[in-house]
Amino acid sequence: MSxxxxxxxxxxxxxxxxxxxxxxKIEAVVTRVLKGETGxxxxxxxxxxxxxxxxxxxxxxxxxxxxxxxYSPVSKATETMxxxxxKKGKVSPERIYQMAxxxxxxxxxxxxxxxxxxxxxxxxxxxxxxxxxxxLLDVVPQYIRDTAHSHSSTMNQMWVKDDEWxxxxxxxxxxxxxxxxxxxxxxxxxxxxxxxSVIGPEPKFRTQLIYQAAAIMNAAGIDWTMxxxxxxxxSDMCMYVGDWENMGRIKRAHYESAMKLRCKRIVMGExxxxxxxxxxxxxxxxxxxxxxxxxxxxxxxxxxxxxxGKIKITHKxxxxxxxxxxxxxxxxxxxxxxLRDVVHFLCDEVVEMTPNREHNYCCCAGGxxxxxxxxxxxxxxxxxxxxxxxxxxTGVKDIVIPCHNCHGGIxxxxxxxxxxxxxxxxxxxxxxxxxxxxx
Amino acid sequence: MTEFYALVTGPLAWVxxxxxxxxxxxxxxxxxALAKAKDGSSLAYMSWFYGIxxxxxxxxxxxxxxxxxxxxxxxxxxxxxIGFLLVAVFLNAHVVLWDxxxxxxxxSLPTYVGDIVSFVVxxxxxxxxxxxxxxxxxxxxxxxxxxxxxxxxxLPFITGVxxxxxxxxxxxxxxxHVIFAEILLAxxxxxxxxxxxFVLFTRAYMGSEFGGVRNANDW
Numbered sequence: 001m002s003x004x005x006x007x008x009x010x011x012x013x014x015x016x017x018x019x020x021x022x023x024x025k026i027e028a029v030v031t032r033v034l035k036g037e038t039g040x041x042x043x044x045x046x047x048x049x050x051x052x053x054x055x056x057x058x059x060x061x062x063x064x065x066x067x068x069x070x071y072s073p074v075s076k077a078t079e080t081m082x083x084x085x086x087k088k089g090k091v092s093p094e095r096i097y098q099m100a101x102x103x104x105x106x107x108x109x110x111x112x113x114x115x116x117x118x119x120x121x122x123x124x125x126x127x128x129x130x131x132x133x134x135x136l137l138d139v140v141p142q143y144i145r146d147t148a149h150s151h152s153s154t155m156n157q158m159w160v161k162d163d164e165w166x167x168x169x170x171x172x173x174x175x176x177x178x179x180x181x182x183x184x185x186x187x188x189x190x191x192x193x194x195x196x197s198v199i200g201p202e203p204k205f206r207t208q209l210i211y212q213a214a215a216i217m218n219a220a221g222i223d224w225t226m227x228x229x230x231x232x233x234x235s236d237m238c239m240y241v242g243d244w245e246n247m248g249r250i251k252r253a254h255y256e257s258a259m260k261l262r263c264k265r266i267v268m269g270e271x272x273x274x275x276x277x278x279x280x281x282x283x284x285x286x287x288x289x290x291x292x293x294x295x296x297x298x299x300x301x302x303x304x305x306x307x308x309g310k311i312k313i314t315h316k317x318x319x320x321x322x323x324x325x326x327x328x329x330x331x332x333x334x335x336x337x338x339l340r341d342v343v344h345f346l347c348d349e350v351v352e353m354t355p356n357r358e359h360n361y362c363c364c365a366g367g368x369x370x371x372x373x374x375x376x377x378x379x380x381x382x383x384x385x386x387x388x389x390x391x392x393x394t395g396v397k398d399i400v401i402p403c404h405n406c407h408g409g410i411x412x413x414x415x416x417x418x419x420x421x422x423x424x425x426x427x428x429x430x431x432x433x434x435x436x437x438x439x
Numbered sequence: 440m441t442e443f444y445a446l447v448t449g450p451l452a453w454v455x456x457x458x459x460x461x462x463x464x465x466x467x468x469x470x471x472a473l474a475k476a477k478d479g480s481s482l483a484y485m486s487w488f489y490g491i492x493x494x495x496x497x498x499x500x501x502x503x504x505x506x507x508x509x510x511x512x513x514x515x516x517x518x519x520x521i522g523f524l525l526v527a528v529f530l531n532a533h534v535v536l537w538d539x540x541x542x543x544x545x546x547s548l549p550t551y552v553g554d555i556v557s558f559v560v561x562x563x564x565x566x567x568x569x570x571x572x573x574x575x576x577x578x579x580x581x582x583x584x585x586x587x588x589x590x591x592x593x594l595p596f597i598t599g600v601x602x603x604x605x606x607x608x609x610x611x612x613x614x615x616h617v618i619f620a621e622i623l624l625a626x627x628x629x630x631x632x633x634x635x636x637f638v639l640f641t642r643a644y645m646g647s648e649f650g651g652v653r654n655a656n657d658w
Contacts, residue, residue, distance in 0.1 A: 001575055039477025040470045041644075048634045048641050051585050052516075053576035057508040062576075069576040078580045114657055116505035118497060118516070119638045120645030280652065284480040334654025358655040359504060 002070050004079060004098040009105075011375045013142030014097050021093035021137060029136045030089025038129060045121045046082055049074060055123065058113035060361045061106055064385035071383075073113040073123040076102050080130040100139045103130035105376045106383065109240070109367035110327040115359060124367075132242035140241055143373025147237040150200075152246040155253050156233035158200035166228050168203035172211045176218075180436065183218040185210075188261060189225035194301075195263035196226050197254065199235035199271045199404055206404075209269060212431040216302075219434055220310035224267075231257025234268050236277035240368030244285050251282030255292050265294035267301045270425045272328035272403035273366060279333060297329055299402050302426055303338040306345050313346065313433040320349035322394040324410060324423070325360035326403035334358075343400050346429050351394045361387050365409025380409060381416040388417035399423045440610055447617050452540075455621035462628030463636055470637070486647040493646020494639065496658050503658035512570065519563035522556045526596070529553070557600050564593040588631035594619040 034042075056062045056072035065071050070079075080099040084091065091099075109124040117123070134140060140148075150159045160168075166187070173185040186192065196217070202209050217224045226232060231253040238246040255278075258266045268274055278295050286292075305311045323343055330336045336357040343350055353360060364384035369376065387410070391399065401407050401423040414421045474482055496502055506513040525548060527533065534547035548556070567589055571581045598619055602612035627635055649657035 001579060037477075040474035041478045041481050043473070044470060044637045044641055047631070048637045050631065050634060051577065051580045051582070052512060053570070053574060053580065054505045054509055054512060056576040058504065067576070069579040072576045072580075074580050075576070114645060114649070115503060116508060117645075118503075118505055119634060120493070120497075120641040120643075120657070122645065122648075289483050331655050332653050336655075 002065075002068055004070065004102055004106075008098065009101060009375050009379065011101075011141050011372075013140050013145045014100055017100075017134075017137065017139030018093045018097045021096060021139070023090065023092070026091060026093065026096060026137060027089040030084050030091075030133055033129065033133050033136065034085065034089070037132070041122075042081070042085075042126070042129060045126060046085055048119050049077070049082075049121050050119060051078075052118070054118060055113040055116045055121070058116035060108075060110075060112070060364060060386050061383045063361075064383050064387075071106065073107070073117075076107055077121075077123055077126045081126045084130070084133065096134065096137060096139055099130055100134040100141075103127050103134060104141050104144070105369055105372050105379050107367065108327070108362045108364055108369050110362035111331055112327070112359070112362060114331075128240075128242065131240070132244070135242035141372040141376065143375075144237055144241055144368050144371040147371050148241040148243050148246065151233075151236070151238050151250055152243070155230035155250060156200040157235050157237050158204040158233075160200060160203055160233075162230065165203055165232060168207055169210065169226060172207055172214060176211050176214050180215060180218050183214055185214050186225045187228045189223075191262045191264075192223050192225035193264045194222055194224035195258040195261060195266045196224055196269070197232055197234040197258075197266055197274075198269045199274055200233045201235075201404065202269065209425065209427060212425075212427045213269065215431055215436075216305075216311070216427065216434065219312075219436065220305050222310075225261060225263065227257045227261065229257060234266075234274040234278065235271060236274060236282060237368060237371055239277045239281050240273070240371065247277065247282055248285040251277060252286055254278070254282075255286075259293050263293075265296060268295060268297050270298045270402040270404065270427060272326040272332070272405055273368075276328040276332055297333070297335060297402075298426065299329060299335045299339050299342060302342050302430065306342060311430060312435040313430075314435055315433060317347040317398075317429055317433060319398050320351050320396040321347045321398040321400050321424075322351050322353050322391070322396050323356070324353070324363065324399055324401040324403070324406050325357055326401070326406045327360070327362055327366060329403060330360065331358040339402065342426060346426070346433060347400070351396050353390050353394055355390075361390055363387065363403075363406040363409035363413075365412070366403075366405040370405055370408050370412075377412065380412065384409070384413055385417070388413050388419060391419055391421060392417075397421050400426060400429065402426050440614070444610060444614050444617075447614055447621070451621055452617070455624045458625040459627060462625070466628045466633060467636060481644065481648075484647050484651055485644060486651045489646045489650025490643030491646075492650060493657055494642050496646075496656075497642060505658075511566065515563045515566040515570075519560060519567070522560040522563065523592070525556050526553060526560060526599075530557075554600075554603065557596055557603075561593060561596050561600065564589060564596070584631050591619075591623050591626060591630065591632065595623055 055074050059073050061071040069075055080102055107127045111124045113123050147157045150157050169185050176183045234254055236247055236250050275297050283291050364380045407423050410423050500513055500517050501507055529548045530553040531547040531550055537543045570577045598612055598616035601607055602616050645657050649655050
């Protein structure tokens with residue numbers, strides 16, 4: 001069995017954070033969180049966890065590391081939060097480094113272990129609370145910290161300037177009008193049926209997704225708009241850093257940007273964590289039990305378009321595909337059947353992964369782990385051998401992946417394990433197959 | 440010795456039951472107050488339907504991913520808990536206790552069944568101990584409290600079986616059996632054994648989140 005101390009990875013954010021820690025500061029912050037921010041939930045979890053180890057097989061890290069117990073969910077909780085509670089925060093700065101590495105990079109907060117714990121302990125909640133403590137101690141991996149800084153200063157995660165955002169949209173609109181002469185990307189259209197939101201990386205380096213979304217909206221005749229102002233980015237790395245205050249600011253900006261335009265509802269692009277931030281975490285921080293404005297994921301939007309006959313395809317995708325079930329959309333929001341309806345509508349042959357649906361293995365990129373950047377890439381690769389095996393066993397080459405983080409993570413795994421596969425967003429496939437009336 | 444036995448089975452028994460019941464009520468009330476003060480964003484999602492559904496589903500052996508993943512642990516867990524309740528409540532000697540002390544009369548297990556079940560419970564505790572010693576994913580997270588809880592549970596069974604089979608001095612064994620049972624009862628609310636109370640709520644909460652918010656099964 002290994003120990004976190006044996007696999008410490010150098011990271012500027014963690015190192016500089018730990019360098020400024022004192023035992024007093026650690027104790028004060030831990031006490032502040034335990035007494036001030038957490039309550040019966042955490043207390044009962046720690047007390048009721050019977051240390052039975054049944055959660056182990058739920059975790060892709062544990063399964064990928066030949067059942068190394070130090071990667072089991074209960075071990076990660078024991079090595080971090082349970083120890084902080086037992087020792088009342090009296091731990092060394094070096095120990096905080098180890099805890100931060102566990103919480104930020106060795107748990108994707110995917111909640112798969114929830115299907116394995118008989119007593120119902122939410123390990124993801126325990127681990128994100130450890131992240132909260134690390135964030136307040138300023139011990140956060142540099143890359144995700146920078147992303148969170150971008151959120152708090154620009155309200156988007158990629159340092160996209162306000163004018164650059166509009167430029168990107170107009171650039172895509174201009175390009176698309178070659179193919180669809182009547183296409184528009186309407187900015188700030190009041191009262192539109194659909195307010196379409198994307199994540200920061202789309203205008204930055206996945207602009208073709210905006211192009212495709214516009215093409216689909218255009219072909220389906222949707223009354224839609226995108227905002228010209230901050231609030232357009234639905235992503236939220238502050239949520240995964242443990243920066244609740246800025247998570248709240250970002251979510252409020254997002255909801256209110258659509259509400260100010262009096263749009264009927266928000267449709268999100270194919271992103272998982274952004275979806276989690278609006279139905280699970282950001283809304284709760286802001287005091288909304290439900291969302292203040294209806295928000296749906298792209299899967300549901302495409303499903304509705306197909307039901308209403310608004311998407312017409314010229315032919316079905318011929319090559320066999322498999323489906324990646326992203327945790328925040330499937331285990332998190334139950335869109336597994338709609339996802340299958342959409343994929344079966346588009347594709348001739350679907351080969352399911354095993355396990356699938358809400359029991360699917362995590363991509364190992366989500367939960368902010370891919371956002372911790374290059375220093376931790378190998379953590380993701382060695383930590384998800386089971387995903388590589390699961391993909392390989394399908395025998396197909398094409399994967400439908402309706403989530404940005406899953407895309408990044410699975411493309412990396414495909415390369416690392418030399419699987420020769422390729423991931424597609426649903427939007428990619430719809431765009432490829434759809435009737436393009438104006439051509 | 441006889442006077443001591445009388446003390447143990449008389450006043451001390453009332454004390455043990457008192458601590459058990461008052462302890463459980465105290466733990467529940469104080470935890471609920473804390474939850475109301477601090478966990479509003481979780482309490483708001485508690486659902487009777489999804490909570491009870493989750494509890495019931497997890498009471499079916501091999502239904503959930505967890506119960507499927509480790510058959511030995513699953514069988515042991517179910518057999519232990521059922522056996523524990525059967526012996527604690529329906530063993531014929533205990534049924535006499537309920538009748539004489541509380542005036543409650545309930546059916547009792549045939550003597551030989553009670554005997555077999557007691558042995559089975561001891562065997563399941565041995566399996567729990569084996570898991571804590573031998574399985575790396577259990578051993579690495581096992582703390583003193585886990586051993587303490589296991590020992591607390593097994594001692595009344597071992598002494599009960601010894602007393603019934605008249606191994607060793609009967610009065611001493613019976614007295615020890617009663618003392619260990621009283622210690623167990625009194626400490627349930629304050630040790631890892633408090634899961635007897637809290638598991639209802641952790642399970643119901645997970646069921647409520649999955650059923651009501653996440654639209655997915657939590658098993």
